[in-house]
Amino acid sequence: MSAKKVIVPSLIIAACIAVIVLSSFVSVRPLSMFSPFRAREPFAPFVFGREAWGRIGPFGWHLAGWRGIASAVAAYSFLYLASLLALFAFPRHLRIVRDALGRGINEGFRLFGIGVLYGLALLFLTALGLFTFVASPLSLLLLAALLLAVWLGLMGLALAIGRGINRVAGLAQSSPIFDLALGTLVFFALGCIPIAGWVIVALLGTLGAGAAIATRFGAGGAWSLADFNVSGEGGSHE
Amino acid sequence: MSDRLDELLSRLPVDQPAPDLTSRISAAVARRRNLRAVRRRMVMLALVCMVIGLMLIGVSWPAAAETIATTRGVDVASVSLEDILAAPVEVLVGLFELLLTWEANLVESLSHALILGVLLLTMSAFVWLAHLLQRPAPLNGYSQFT
Numbered sequence: 001m002s003a004k005k006v007i008v009p010s011l012i013i014a015a016c017i018a019v020i021v022l023s024s025f026v027s028v029r030p031l032s033m034f035s036p037f038r039a040r041e042p043f044a045p046f047v048f049g050r051e052a053w054g055r056i057g058p059f060g061w062h063l064a065g066w067r068g069i070a071s072a073v074a075a076y077s078f079l080y081l082a083s084l085l086a087l088f089a090f091p092r093h094l095r096i097v098r099d100a101l102g103r104g105i106n107e108g109f110r111l112f113g114i115g116v117l118y119g120l121a122l123l124f125l126t127a128l129g130l131f132t133f134v135a136s137p138l139s140l141l142l143l144a145a146l147l148l149a150v151w152l153g154l155m156g157l158a159l160a161i162g163r164g165i166n167r168v169a170g171l172a173q174s175s176p177i178f179d180l181a182l183g184t185l186v187f188f189a190l191g192c193i194p195i196a197g198w199v200i201v202a203l204l205g206t207l208g209a210g211a212a213i214a215t216r217f218g219a220g221g222a223w224s225l226a227d228f229n230v231s232g233e234g235g236s237h238e
Numbered sequence: 239m240s241d242r243l244d245e246l247l248s249r250l251p252v253d254q255p256a257p258d259l260t261s262r263i264s265a266a267v268a269r270r271r272n273l274r275a276v277r278r279r280m281v282m283l284a285l286v287c288m289v290i291g292l293m294l295i296g297v298s299w300p301a302a303a304e305t306i307a308t309t310r311g312v313d314v315a316s317v318s319l320e321d322i323l324a325a326p327v328e329v330l331v332g333l334f335e336l337l338l339t340w341e342a343n344l345v346e347s348l349s350h351a352l353i354l355g356v357l358l359l360t361m362s363a364f365v366w367l368a369h370l371l372q373r374p375a376p377l378n379g380y381s382q383f384t
Contacts, residue, residue, distance in 0.1 A: 114370045121363035128360055131345055131353050214371060223371045 008169035009182060016189035020076075023192040024068030058191040058201040072192060080184045083155045087180055093218025097156030098163070100211045108207065115153070115210030122146045146209070152217060153208020158183030277369065284365035287358040294355030298348075305347040 055062050060075040062068065087094055100111065122142050129139035162179030165186075187204055191197040216223060256262075322329050 110370060114367065117363050117367040117370060121360060121367055124356055124360035124363055127356050128353070130341065131348060131356065213367075223368075 005169050005171055012165055016185045019189040020072050020192050026194055057197050062194055076188050083180055094156055096215045096220045097211050097218045098159040100215050101160040111210035111214055112207050114214050115206035118213045149209040149212040150205040153212040156211055157208045161186050280365050281369055284362040288362035291355045291358030294351045298352040302348055302352045
């Protein structure tokens with residue numbers, strides 16, 4: 001085994017751990033710039049917190065010191081193990097989402113646009129449901145679908161990042177389990193950066209959601225009514 | 239043209255083409271042209287919907303923002319863990335009732351213009367999404383009409 005195959009992933013892992021540790025030792029105070037949002041009812045208790053904006057990251061609280069490191073290790077383990085379960089449960093779907101993310105920069109922009117429009121469409125639809133149907137549970141389901149797409153996309157993105165790093169290292173055939181661990185570590189570390197982590201994870205989540213939607217939640221194939229229009233028994237096709 | 243393509247072309251059978259080949263090609267080209275025209279019209283319609291929706295929301299937003307700000311929401315922070323553990327069903331029912339009240343107050347106070355604006359923006363976002371989800375047609379002349 002060449003040294004490059006060990007050095008490149010090790011450097012990435014070391015850099016990620018350094019980012020997580022440094023982020024844990026950075027004390028983050030509530031941001032006054034977000035104060036206009038904090039007092040707004042009814043969203044304040046749900047989303048922005050009262051005093052905690054800036055202390056919550058996309059993957060949990062920004063706790064200071066060793067407690068923060070322990071919390072980060074637990075959060076990463078949760079994220080990785082949950083993703084691993086999903087990988088074993090839906091390997092084909094996740095492979096299709098991962099492959100959709102590796103088709104060049106133009107396709108990346110298309111997927112990002114799809115992610116943005118999907119998010120906007122679902123948010124508008126949720127608002128519409130909220131304004132017209134009283135406490136319709138469908139509105140909550142739509143938000144759940146949005147979160148599911150983001151999570152599926154982030155898993156696909158983690159697999160793509162991990163595979164990319166391993167290919168740079170010269171590992172032509174790497175295990176998807178290792179790809180997932182490495183990719184999850186990269187975007188987890190990026191998400192741990194105070195404030196900027198939200199922006200980075202939002203951008204990556206949008207891209208991932210776009211990939212999940214473009215691939216019909218990993219089912220593959222184009223968005224069409226071809227399967228619906230198939231006549232006869234056993235006439236389904238891909 | 240590459241040598242490889244020349245070789246492949248030379249292997250094609252020398253049968254006469256189907257008599258309706260020209261008409262089928264013309265029909266396919268016309269179908270594709272129509273499809274493009276329909277998509278272009280849909281995109282323009284979505285653009286118009288978006289502009290009108292934004293205008294409607296812009297007009298009705300100051301009043302709506304005031305309504306949202308003044309309508310009392312569901313204060314989840316007021317519910318303690320002890321309450322949930324002691325009487326989970328009552329707490330959930332209470333929260334749901336508060337949510338219903340809040341939503342009913344909100345729906346009664348919001349203007350029609352805001353709802354129409356959100357509706358137009360929703361339709362516009364879906365049309366744009368559908369447009370992006372269509373894969374670009376290949377340039378080699380082959381396409382799938384599904």
